[in-house]
Amino acid sequence: MWRRSLSGWLACWGLGAALAAEPQPQPQPVVLAVDDAYPPYSLVENEQPAGLYVQLVQRAAQAIPGWQLRLVPMPWARALMAAEQGQVDGFLPPYRGLGREWIASYVGPLHREEVILSCRRQTALGPASQWPADFVGKRIGVMRGYLLSQQLSDAFARQLLTKTEFRNARDALAALASAQIDCYANDRISIESAYRLAKADPLWAKRMPEQLEPGLVLATQTAWVGFSAQSLAKRPELQEFVRALDMQLARLRNSGEAGRLIEGERGKSP
Numbered sequence: 001m002w003r004r005s006l007s008g009w010l011a012c013w014g015l016g017a018a019l020a021a022e023p024q025p026q027p028q029p030v031v032l033a034v035d036d037a038y039p040p041y042s043l044v045e046n047e048q049p050a051g052l053y054v055q056l057v058q059r060a061a062q063a064i065p066g067w068q069l070r071l072v073p074m075p076w077a078r079a080l081m082a083a084e085q086g087q088v089d090g091f092l093p094p095y096r097g098l099g100r101e102w103i104a105s106y107v108g109p110l111h112r113e114e115v116i117l118s119c120r121r122q123t124a125l126g127p128a129s130q131w132p133a134d135f136v137g138k139r140i141g142v143m144r145g146y147l148l149s150q151q152l153s154d155a156f157a158r159q160l161l162t163k164t165e166f167r168n169a170r171d172a173l174a175a176l177a178s179a180q181i182d183c184y185a186n187d188r189i190s191i192e193s194a195y196r197l198a199k200a201d202p203l204w205a206k207r208m209p210e211q212l213e214p215g216l217v218l219a220t221q222t223a224w225v226g227f228s229a230q231s232l233a234k235r236p237e238l239q240e241f242v243r244a245l246d247m248q249l250a251r252l253r254n255s256g257e258a259g260r261l262i263e264g265e266r267g268k269s270p
Contacts, residue, residue, distance in 0.1 A: 027068040030241055032057070032225065033082050033091040036073035037143075037168035040193040040265045041093060041111070041223070044073045052261050053093050053110050057225060059257070060248035067241050075167065077145035086230030089238055093223035098147040104229035105239075107246045109222040111262050115148045116215030118191050119183035120176055126214050136160050141172040141181040148185050149219035169194030174207040188215065189265060225249075 034049050035042045042051040049071040061069035072088065083091040084102050095113075096106050117140070119125040125134060132155045140152070144165040147153060155161050164181050166172040172184045173195055184191065195212055198204040225245065232238055252258045 033079035090227040095221040105227040106224040108224040113187040118215040138182040141184040
């Protein structure tokens with residue numbers, strides 16, 4: 001009896017060892033470019049990608065077997081080019097419906113943002129101002145490569161406004177304080193977050209406006225994860241990941257986890 005038990009154990013052990021020795025399939029890599037200067041949604045902290053959108057996408061991807069996500073922070077203009085040319089598999093966080101036809105799939109949404117114009121106190125422009133009449137001739141700061149709203153794009157195209165592009169929100173806010181621009185256009189939470197971070201930095205605090213004035217709401221825009229037609233053509237198997245990521249992000253929204261992350265940031269004062 002003991003011999004039969006020992007023989008059975010050895011046979012099971014041998015089978016387990018053989019299975020363990022077999023090479024396991026490697027997860028397929030997915031590389032997403034991430035805006036590196038869009039606090040609190042996506043940025044770099046301690047040389048690593050960070051931010052609310054980064055957390056959401058990472059948590060969603062962790063629940064997708066067979067895929068390994070890598071996020072690569074870079075300037076937004078470079079992220080756009082890399083995504084359009086298929087140098088990366090996807091990117092975040094583009095808005096939808098503003099003329100980038102090369103984006104074949106949108107996954108999400110991640111969050112609905114509120115695009116505002118935050119202006120210098122001396123301009124007397126704010127929530128009660130009339131768009132675009134009260135802003136004609138004004139100098140508007142925007143982030144390089146951003147398409148914020150159709151209203152703003154149309155006003156620039158008609159040359160009603162002067163556009164100045166910035167690498168990051170901190171530089172734009174410093175330009176606002178020094179009267180190099182009249183207003184700064186971006187998402188409300190992002191403006192407040194960038195202002196709070198700069199005021200906490202001794203090298204930048206004195207270069208910031210004394211306070212942020214109430215802004216005029218231009219539009220609400222939804223942020224997504226985008227995948228270009230070029231990327232999907234190069235790697236058709238990515239469609240599987242796109243569908244799975246969409247499902248997992250929906251799970252995070254339905255569970256309330258995504259909303260809690262955003263509301264936690266919204267509750268912070270600038």
